[in-house]
Amino acid sequence: MLEPGNNALLPEIPGKRYFSIGEVSELCEVKPHVLRYWEQEFLQLKPVKRRGNRRYYQRQDVLMIRQIRTLLYEKGFTISGARVQLLEQGSRAPEVMSAPYSGHLPEERPQGRSHGLIVSDADIIPVLIENLLFDLEQIVALLSD
Numbered sequence: 001m002l003e004p005g006n007n008a009l010l011p012e013i014p015g016k017r018y019f020s021i022g023e024v025s026e027l028c029e030v031k032p033h034v035l036r037y038w039e040q041e042f043l044q045l046k047p048v049k050r051r052g053n054r055r056y057y058q059r060q061d062v063l064m065i066r067q068i069r070t071l072l073y074e075k076g077f078t079i080s081g082a083r084v085q086l087l088e089q090g091s092r093a094p095e096v097m098s099a100p101y102s103g104h105l106p107e108e109r110p111q112g113r114s115h116g117l118i119v120s121d122a123d124i125i126p127v128l129i130e131n132l133l134f135d136l137e138q139i140v141a142l143l144s145d
Contacts, residue, residue, distance in 0.1 A: 010066065018048070018056040028065045035065065041079050042068060044086060051134050 011027050021032045028035075036055075039045045044064050047055040057065075071082040 013059060013062055018058060019062060021047075021055045021057070024057045024062055024065060027062055028069055030065065030069055038065070038068060042083060042086065049134075050130050 010029060013027055019027065021035055024030075024035060025032045030038075035045075039047070039055075042064075045061060045068075047057045047061055049055055067086070068082060071077040071085055072079070077085060
């Protein structure tokens, strides 16, 4: 797991709910095209995608990216080696990686796509609806061709 000392040089993660790919790029000092590539290589990275395929990362995604960054850039792991390391660690983003967070961290969930973290229904329903609308628009576009 990533030691807090390795993040001393990275900017503090603000206490907000969603981050754009540009913000995450600055917070983790990783270029946006690298973040998109890592999404393909690491199943733990699942940012919310909205219309136009815009990515919105949550705090646990930023923490996971910092962990991946440390494994690859500082510890010298290959991508497949980092993938194995994350699986051995339970593929959870560490809760303590940067400066203290003013908000609360969600509770653990037994399984799921949210990196082992629970989000409330009030948080996820608007995102699900927007994703569903986007998918429906794509289906309509395919059917009208």
